[in-house]
Amino acid sequence: MKIGITAENPDLETPVAQRFGLCRFLLVVDSETLAFEAVPNQGASGGTQSGIEMVILAISSGVEVLITGYLSPTAQKYLTQNGIRVISGFQGKASAALTSFGRDLSDRDAAGAGENAKFTIDAFLLALKKSTRQFASFLPVMAGVILMIGILKALFPKELIAAVFSGNAFQEAFLGTCLGSLLTGNAINSYLIGAGLLEEGVGLFGVTAFMVAWVTVGLLQLPAEIAALGRRFALARIALSFCSAMAISILTAGLFYLIQGWNP
Numbered sequence: 001m002k003i004g005i006t007a008e009n010p011d012l013e014t015p016v017a018q019r020f021g022l023c024r025f026l027l028v029v030d031s032e033t034l035a036f037e038a039v040p041n042q043g044a045s046g047g048t049q050s051g052i053e054m055v056i057l058a059i060s061s062g063v064e065v066l067i068t069g070y071l072s073p074t075a076q077k078y079l080t081q082n083g084i085r086v087i088s089g090f091q092g093k094a095s096a097a098l099t100s101f102g103r104d105l106s107d108r109d110a111a112g113a114g115e116n117a118k119f120t121i122d123a124f125l126l127a128l129k130k131s132t133r134q135f136a137s138f139l140p141v142m143a144g145v146i147l148m149i150g151i152l153k154a155l156f157p158k159e160l161i162a163a164v165f166s167g168n169a170f171q172e173a174f175l176g177t178c179l180g181s182l183l184t185g186n187a188i189n190s191y192l193i194g195a196g197l198l199e200e201g202v203g204l205f206g207v208t209a210f211m212v213a214w215v216t217v218g219l220l221q222l223p224a225e226i227a228a229l230g231r232r233f234a235l236a237r238i239a240l241s242f243c244s245a246m247a248i249s250i251l252t253a254g255l256f257y258l259i260q261g262w263n264p
Contacts, residue, residue, distance in 0.1 A: 001031040004063030010038030012095040018069030021051035173246045176206035180213030190214040209249035216241040
């Protein structure tokens with residue numbers, strides 16, 4: 001397990017930094033070997049994005065637990081949403097923070113062993129209830145996808161689609177990526193819409209690009225991403241995802257057509 005500790009100096013005997021966004025280093029410690037890396041915080045000078053920069057640093061460093069002094073509720077929310085357990089309000093040395101966390105982890109394991117994680121009918125019913133709720137929430141999404149396919153077929157006849165998606169690999173990949181980038185969703189939805197596009201005569205280059213962009217680009221969530229991670233990072237991720245969707249579609253569809261004897 002990787003543990004992140006905000007620190008004033010690049011060693012384990014340094015005090016835990018009391019300001020998350022303004023700490024000088026993030027100590028990334030392996031909980032088993034206690035080997036660590038001191039990663040400098042580029043936002044330690046106190047810029048307006050210092051908190052967000054530290055959030056990105058913690059996420060990109062792969063830490064699963066973060067120990068710090070004070071951090072804002074916004075920073076804690078983004079860390080938690082990315083699966084990072086946050087322990088705030090700690091005062092003392094980084095080595096003491098590791099010891100305290102190890103003791104807390106042992107106590108949790110002992111409590112779990114005492115309960116013995118027994119399988120009960122209540123647990124089964126709870127799991128069944130959650131699964132039913134998830135399935136019920138998924139049905140409207142499926143209905144919306146089917147409705148979207150029907151609208152696409154009504155608004156864009158095969159003749160128009162054939163004229164737009166002319167069979168040129170780069171043109172189809174670009175148009176498919178643009179179409180998929182406008183919205184965002186899970187992979188299952190992209191399969192259904194992609195099947196509908198294939199039936200309407202869209203080539204494999206365009207459909208593959210659409211499916212990849214559908215689950216990776218997501219222009220609709222760009223404002224929220226800029227607010228959470230900063231404009232430069234969000235725009236760079238969007239651009240990289242867009243180009244990657246095109247490249248993957250060309251390589252995938254091209255390989256398929258090559259195996260099939262190139263008959264787009």
